[in-house]
Amino acid sequence: AQSVAQPEDQVNVAEGNPLTVKCTYSVSGNPYLFWYVQYPNRGLQFLLKYITGDNLVKGSYGFEAEFNKSQTSFHLKKPSALVSDSALYFCAVRGPSGGSYIPTFGRGTSLIVHP
Amino acid sequence: SQTIHQWPATLVQPVGSPLSLECTVEGTSNPNLYWYRQAAGRGLQLLFYSVGIGQISSEVPQNLSASRPQDRQFILSSKKLLLSDSGFYLCAWWQSYGYTFGSGTRLTVV
Numbered sequence: 167a168q169s170v171a172q173p174e175d176q177v178n179v180a181e182g183n184p185l186t187v188k189c190t191y192s193v194s195g196n197p198y199l200f201w202y203v204q205y206p207n208r209g210l211q212f213l214l215k216y217i218t219g220d221n222l223v224k225g226s227y228g229f230e231a232e233f234n235k236s237q238t239s240f241h242l243k244k245p246s247a248l249v250s251d252s253a254l255y256f257c258a259v260r261g262p263s264g265g266s267y268i269p270t271f272g273r274g275t276s277l278i279v280h281p
Numbered sequence: 282s283q284t285i286h287q288w289p290a291t292l293v294q295p296v297g298s299p300l301s302l303e304c305t306v307e308g309t310s311n312p313n314l315y316w317y318r319q320a321a322g323r324g325l326q327l328l329f330y331s332v333g334i335g336q337i338s339s340e341v342p343q344n345l346s347a348s349r350p351q352d353r354q355f356i357l358s359s360k361k362l363l364l365s366d367s368g369f370y371l372c373a374w375w376q377s378y379g380y381t382f383g384s385g386t387r388l389t390v391v
Contacts (some may be wrong), residue, residue: 172312175311198379200379200380201380202380207369207385207387208384208385209287209383209384209385210371210373210380210382211382212378212380212381215378215379254323256325258379258380261324268315268327268330269379269380271324271325272324273323273324274323274324
């Protein structure tokens with residue numbers, strides 16, 4: 167079975183400071199990993215994904231994530247936070263096999279960027 | 282272009298009334314489609330998924346049902362709504378780079 171943990175319900179950071187939103191996963195085989203962002207009363211928007219290749223993945227809005235196989239982590243990062251980055255962030259993992267393509271989502275981390 | 286549409290955006294329904302939420306995709310054929318519910322603005326619960334017309338898999342037995350009458354149409358229904366059916370319902374479509382989500386329906390059962 168696959169699982170995702172987002173250990174922080176909420177992350178607070180000052181505008182201009184770097185931010186990290188943590189994600190660890192468990193899956194059989196090589197993982198497919200994703201980050202999504204959700205603004206209030208909206209659907210989830212794709213930020214970035216890791217399937218293979220470079221461990222550092224760059225995505226939308228200046229976000230990046232680092233895949234660490236030994237630590238089974240895929241933390242989301244941004245060098246300089248903006249107030250507009252405040253939103254709910256979801257990490258998701260999927261195993262490499264095909265079929266119904268059902269990822270498992272974490273419970274979400276609320277990012278609050280203070281002016 | 283490839284897009285996903287979901288409606289209505291908001292819905293207030295009395296307990297015991299029926300429900301029909303619709304999701305359609307454009308610009309593709311034979312998509313894998315999914316219905317999720319999000320309670321209290323947090324975790325996503327997979328309700329149903331479909332890999333083709335007439336093919337529905339249910340992840341959680343409950344008061345809801347789903348149908349796939351056409352290739353690019355996915356409908357979430359209920360015959361009699363319960364208070365506990367309130368939530369934010371999201372349709373999603375699996376593409377090569379991951380999920381694309383609809384804009385969601387906020388359902389309030391009163």
